[in-house]
Amino acid sequence: MRDAPKDLYERVLKGDRRAAARLITMVENGDRDAREVLRMLHSRTGRAHIVGLTGSPGSGKSTLACRLAQGYRAAGKTVGVICVDPTSPFTGGALLGDRVRMQELAGDPEVFIRSMGSRGALGGLSVATNDVINILDAFGKDLVIVETVGAGQVEIEIVKYAHTCCVVTMPGAGDEIQAIKAGILEIGDVFVVNKADREGAQRTLADLEMMLETRPGGPGDWKPPVVATVALEGEGVDELERAIERHSAHLLESGMMAEKTEQRMKAELLGILDLMVSREAGRALEEGEGKELVRRMAERQIDPHSAAEEVVKYLLKRAGN
Numbered sequence: 001m002r003d004a005p006k007d008l009y010e011r012v013l014k015g016d017r018r019a020a021a022r023l024i025t026m027v028e029n030g031d032r033d034a035r036e037v038l039r040m041l042h043s044r045t046g047r048a049h050i051v052g053l054t055g056s057p058g059s060g061k062s063t064l065a066c067r068l069a070q071g072y073r074a075a076g077k078t079v080g081v082i083c084v085d086p087t088s089p090f091t092g093g094a095l096l097g098d099r100v101r102m103q104e105l106a107g108d109p110e111v112f113i114r115s116m117g118s119r120g121a122l123g124g125l126s127v128a129t130n131d132v133i134n135i136l137d138a139f140g141k142d143l144v145i146v147e148t149v150g151a152g153q154v155e156i157e158i159v160k161y162a163h164t165c166c167v168v169t170m171p172g173a174g175d176e177i178q179a180i181k182a183g184i185l186e187i188g189d190v191f192v193v194n195k196a197d198r199e200g201a202q203r204t205l206a207d208l209e210m211m212l213e214t215r216p217g218g219p220g221d222w223k224p225p226v227v228a229t230v231a232l233e234g235e236g237v238d239e240l241e242r243a244i245e246r247h248s249a250h251l252l253e254s255g256m257m258a259e260k261t262e263q264r265m266k267a268e269l270l271g272i273l274d275l276m277v278s279r280e281a282g283r284a285l286e287e288g289e290g291k292e293l294v295r296r297m298a299e300r301q302i303d304p305h306s307a308a309e310e311v312v313k314y315l316l317k318r319a320g321n
């Protein structure tokens with residue numbers, strides 16, 4: 001039986017876990033009714049602090065997410081955890097990383113854990129992820145932790161959705177730091193050297209600190225701290241929690257929070273527009289003029305860039321009517 005959007009909306013607001021899980025599944029399936037519920041929920045969002053955990057594969061992000069969630073729970077806060085893995089076809093609550101601890105956490109009614117894989121890409125993985133963040137926010141979670149795997153576009157995109165972005169790395173691989181250099185140095189609000197029990201941790205810490213010294217002054221003059229953790233043992237996790245808290249306080253005190261929120265809204269909007277426009281464009285190419293355009297391209301009468309401009313003009317004209 002299908003749930004009426006209004007009904008689902010009310011149940012999610014009341015903290016009904018099954019309703020939230022159901023709504024997330026609907027989001028993943030690109031269900032139209034989900035959009036209706038999200039529309040209603042929007043005015044009830046904006047309370048949660050969103051923490052992004054990103055960084056190299058296997059660096060311990062999931063283990064850290066568990067530890068952080070435990071720490072927040074111990075402090076009486078409620079937590080949502082979203083694991084985004086574009087390489088995983090499996091969704092619907094798959095538990096990644098430290099399975100045992102995740103399972104333990106999943107038994108806590110104040111913790112909501114969800115995995116999103118490529119199946120969630122039906123409506124675009126980053127858009128779906130944002131929808132899930134919003135659902136957990138409206139659901140009443142104080143913190144929403146979003147873990148993204150690997151290095152790539154999705155990860156960078158999702159980082160824009162977080163208030164506080166933590167970049168996780170580990171000792172050892174010199175390439176590791178290089179990889180960080182290649183893009184995510186700019187996006188981290190807090191840096192974590194996990195697996196600090198491993199050889200070379202000091203070196204990695206020092207390298208990272210040195211690289212951050214040369215980073216151009218971030219927004220609002222925030223100097224990103226570097227925290228060493230042993231997620232497996234829970235060491236340093238309280239320090240990480242404090243660093244996140246300090247960043248959150250900094251956003252509020254410096255007035256950066258409003259800017260950050262707008263940046264998040266903009267990223268969300270652009271993500272949705274991306275999907276919408278490409279869907280509309282795809283449709284247009286199946287129709288008379290669009291088909292004709294493709295044919296002209298094939299006959300080398302028009303180049304792809306000019307053809308794209310034609311399509312945009314066509315869509316705008318059509319939208320104006």
Ligand SMILES: Nc1nc2c(ncn2[C@@H]2O[C@H](COP(=O)(O)OP(=O)(O)OP(=O)(O)O)[C@@H](O)[C@H]2O)c(=O)[nH]1
Pocket residue numbers: 056057058059060061062063064096097098149150194195196197198229230231232233
């Ligand atoms: N030695 C050591 N191992 C750790 C630590 N934290 C996590 N691990 C181990 O590292 C492996 C990867 O941990 P995950 O938490 O799954 O890492 P991840 O970054 O989520 O991995 P992906 O999501 O696959 O990219 C697991 O075997 C963990 O038990 C740590 O502090 N020290």
Ligand SMILES: [Mg+2]
Pocket residue numbers: 061062063083096097147149
């Ligand atoms: Mg993981």
